[in-house]
């Protein structure tokens with residue numbers, strides 16, 4: 001296990017409002033991490049900063065073994081380092097089959113370094129079958145993606161990101177709009193994906209976070225309020241006060 005992402009002392013102000021306030025978060029490889037917090041806590045802005053969509057005013061975002069600074073890089077350069085992001089809304093190609101969607105994602109290698117991590121050459125067909133198995137869609141490969149359920153579309157998009165072989169996968173509210181059964185399968189998919197990489201999940205659904213069974217970071221007003229197991233953070237009086245006691249939790 002190595003330290004993969006080191007966010008330290010990061011602040012970001014929008015029109016005088018401090019959305020991120022001296023934020024420090026460290027993510028290991030491999031690791032599964034849940035980030036929770038009330039609306040406006042800075043969860044999305046944190047992901048925007050890591051992916052280069054938003055530039056921090058101060059602080060450092062360091063990546064990988066060489067502690068490379070990400071703050072000066074473009075979004076494309078950061079993606080090429082191996083950082084994938086799954087937004088809340090699935091964006092699969094509805095008219096293409098599941099297989100075609102995965103094939104397209106494979107045709108888009110994230111950079112020359114990606115090839116080095118392959119231990120042996122694998123055909124696209126093998127890789128597609130492997131990913132389809134990982135995301136529970138092995139029997140759906142010939143179906144147009146538009147026919148899939150909401151949950152299946154989310155899994156397909158996770159599969160398309162896995163096809164890029166990311167070292168860090170950021171996932172925004174994967175459980176939203178899913179049935180209980182879909183939520184359960186989604187936790188399995190994310191846990192499996194996190195065996196060999198870092199997966200950071202932003203989620204409001206506490207049952208979902210409980211099933212992830214991982215370290216939890218609680219954000220509040222742009223900084224870390226508490227960190228540890230879900231039982232540990234939910235027993236913290238400050239967390240109860242600012243988050244769990246509120247109706248939007």
Ligand SMILES: Nc1ncnc2c1ncn2[C@@H]1O[C@H](COP(=O)(O)OP(=O)(O)OP(=O)(O)O)[C@@H](O)[C@H]1O
Pocket residue numbers: 014015019037038039040041042043044045046
């Ligand atoms: N581009 C922007 N311009 C102005 N204010 C912004 C911008 N992006 C975020 N903010 C503000 O920063 C704060 C943090 O927002 P952010 O979306 O990161 O919170 P969040 O924890 O993801 O919330 P939610 O759970 O509602 O998605 C909010 O008050 C938001 O209005």
